[in-house]
Amino acid sequence: TARAVVWAAPAGALFYLGYVGVGIWPCALVAWAALWSALEGVRDSRRGCALAGFVFGWVAHAGGYAWLWRLVDVFLGGNALLGGALWLAHSIWFASGYALYALLYRAARVRGWPVAAAGIAPLVAIEWLYPQLFPVHLGDAFIDRTLFVQLVDLGGPLLSSALALLVNAALFETARWLVGARQRPAGIWILTLIALASSAGYGAFRVGVVERAMARAPELRVGIVQANLGVLEKRRDPAAVHRHHIEQTRELLAEGALDLVVWPETVYTRGIKGPFPVAGQLIRGDIETPLLFGAASIRTQNGQRRIFNSALLIQRDGTIRESYDKNLLVPIAEQLPFRLERVFPHAQDFGSASDTPPLGLDRFRIATPICYEAAVTSFVRRMALRAQPHLFVMLSNDAWFGDSQEPWIHLALARMRAVEHHRFVVRATNSGISAVIDPFGRVVARSGLLTRENLRGTVTMLEGETLYA
Numbered sequence: 001t002a003r004a005v006v007w008a009a010p011a012g013a014l015f016y017l018g019y020v021g022v023g024i025w026p027c028a029l030v031a032w033a034a035l036w037s038a039l040e041g042v043r044d045s046r047r048g049c050a051l052a053g054f055v056f057g058w059v060a061h062a063g064g065y066a067w068l069w070r071l072v073d074v075f076l077g078g079n080a081l082l083g084g085a086l087w088l089a090h091s092i093w094f095a096s097g098y099a100l101y102a103l104l105y106r107a108a109r110v111r112g113w114p115v116a117a118a119g120i121a122p123l124v125a126i127e128w129l130y131p132q133l134f135p136v137h138l139g140d141a142f143i144d145r146t147l148f149v150q151l152v153d154l155g156g157p158l159l160s161s162a163l164a165l166l167v168n169a170a171l172f173e174t175a176r177w178l179v180g181a182r183q184r185p186a187g188i189w190i191l192t193l194i195a196l197a198s199s200a201g202y203g204a205f206r207v208g209v210v211e212r213a214m215a216r217a218p219e220l221r222v223g224i225v226q227a228n229l230g231v232l233e234k235r236r237d238p239a240a241v242h243r244h245h246i247e248q249t250r251e252l253l254a255e256g257a258l259d260l261v262v263w264p265e266t267v268y269t270r271g272i273k274g275p276f277p278v279a280g281q282l283i284r285g286d287i288e289t290p291l292l293f294g295a296a297s298i299r300t301q302n303g304q305r306r307i308f309n310s311a312l313l314i315q316r317d318g319t320i321r322e323s324y325d326k327n328l329l330v331p332i333a334e335q336l337p338f339r340l341e342r343v344f345p346h347a348q349d350f351g352s353a354s355d356t357p358p359l360g361l362d363r364f365r366i367a368t369p370i371c372y373e374a375a376v377t378s379f380v381r382r383m384a385l386r387a388q389p390h391l392f393v394m395l396s397n398d399a400w401f402g403d404s405q406e407p408w409i410h411l412a413l414a415r416m417r418a419v420e421h422h423r424f425v426v427r428a429t430n431s432g433i434s435a436v437i438d439p440f441g442r443v444v445a446r447s448g449l450l451t452r453e454n455l456r457g458t459v460t461m462l463e464g465e466t467l468y469a
Contacts, residue, residue: 001042001047003038003041004051004052005055006038008034008052008053009056011037011056012056013063015064018031019060020141020408021064021406022063023141029164032123032165033169033171033172035102037172052102053101057099058095064136065087065090066404066405067401067409070400070402105122115173116166124161133330134375137161137377139152139157142160143416146203147203148163149441150199150440152416152419153206153420154466156377170191174189206422217460220361220364220391220458220460221256221260221458222436222458223253223258224426225262225263225264226264226428226431226447226453226454227244228430228431228453229430234266234267235269238268242267242270248454250287252454255454258289260291261290262393262428263293263294264293265294265309265371265428266296266309268296269295271297274299276321276322277319277321280314280319290314292311292313292314292359292361293314294395296308296309297310306351307351308353309326309329309370311323311368312359324368325351326353326370326371327352327373328352328373328379330371334348355386356386358388364390365387365388366392369417374417374427375410380417385469390462391459392417394428395429396429398429398432403450407433410433411435411443415437415441415442418440420466420469423439424439426457432453433447433449435455439460
């Protein structure tokens with residue numbers, strides 16, 4: 001068991017280093033091979049396998065979720081004891097998923113499954129079914145490998161994870177062959193080469209198909225305002241926040257005409273009362289360009305007055321005709337049970353919607369996942385089916401996490417959503433990283449982190465569904 005732990009800990013570190021955020025992607029191609037080496041040594045012991053899997057997951061969490069500590073000061077009011085307890089609870093839950101994975105791997109191996117099958121099937125099941133507050137897929141690590149990642153339009157990030165695990169299996173079996181522990185693994189070599197060649201070939205094919213569709217599709221000139229205001233400034237001085245965004249929008253439009261301007265999540269916090277339509281002139285001032293923005297909106301739900309975290313669009317005529325209200329609320333941060341305001345002084349209590357309608361701009365449909373929702377692939381898939389969007393506009397506020405890995409991770413997950421549905425993604429954030437992302441997951445334009453910037457880009461309004469959708 002001690003040897004298994006010695007192998008499992010660096011394997012977890014390789015997972016963390018290979019995942020988006022740090023982004024040394026080759027590490028993700030050997031992390032599971034190292035874990036399997038640990039598990040093979042304790043295959044006769046359920047306890048030993050579970051412990052090795054837990055250590056793997058806990059070490060990966062310790063590095064990969066270090067950014068959660070940024071919330072202690074800005075969200076928990078400096079309560080380090082509470083922050084530590086919440087972080088520890090999350091780490092135990094995360095690591096327990098990989099303990100379960102190790103037990104499933106062992107069960108398959110003792111029944112005679114080869115390493116590739118025993119290693120791939122349980123992780124795909126865990127990534128698909130194990131509940132996580134912040135979903136993680138091994139396949140996310142390969143977002144910069146453009147040709148290979150296009151296969152997610154067939155099976156989502158689970159398919160990319162399976163391909164990465166197959167490479168891990170080929171390397172693991174090769175290492176065993178080199179030390180004389182097995183015969184030449186010709187079968188896994190051939191299978192892996194076929195899978196890699198097929199993935200690259202499919203990627204090249206899909207890029208060609210979508211590029212031809214882009215050449216025929218209409219375009220939209222989009223601008224993004226990133227004001228980089230303080231994390232709590234929206235609540236302390238909403239009038240100043242609104243004024244800053246108006247001023248930056250004027251600067252943006254002075255550089256050239258646009259078809260759409262985008263402001264980030266909950267920029268306008270003074271409350272927009274429904275039902276719609278309502279006038280939007282007081283919000284956009286003298287700006288005549290259509291404006292898509294995040295705001296707190298106020299309506300009645302089940303007979304009660306509720307505040308929603310919403311995305312709204314002011315049309316050219318100055319009217320707001322519809323809204324998208326956030327469905328997936330972050331527990332504690334946006335949905336506070338049991339009157340815990342003293343424990344979580346900066347938490348909010350929003351209403352939760354259940355529908356995912358698009359916002360309409362002329363003849364175009366725009367889907368608007370808000371912040372955390374963009375990280376949940378199954379939710380964005382459901383939204384795509386309902387909204388049938390020509391474009392995704394993702395509004396977010398990552399200022400809570402400062403100069404950490406989280407904004408880069410969030411950007412990478414938005415890029416995966418672009419590939420899954422082959423749509424342009426416009427990502428507007430309060431403090432970075434704002435971006436324009438093409439349908440292949442490539443960043444066309446992006447802002448810095450913790451910077452005051454305006455961003456411009458041209459997006460193509462595509463139609464149709466991917467197989468994954």
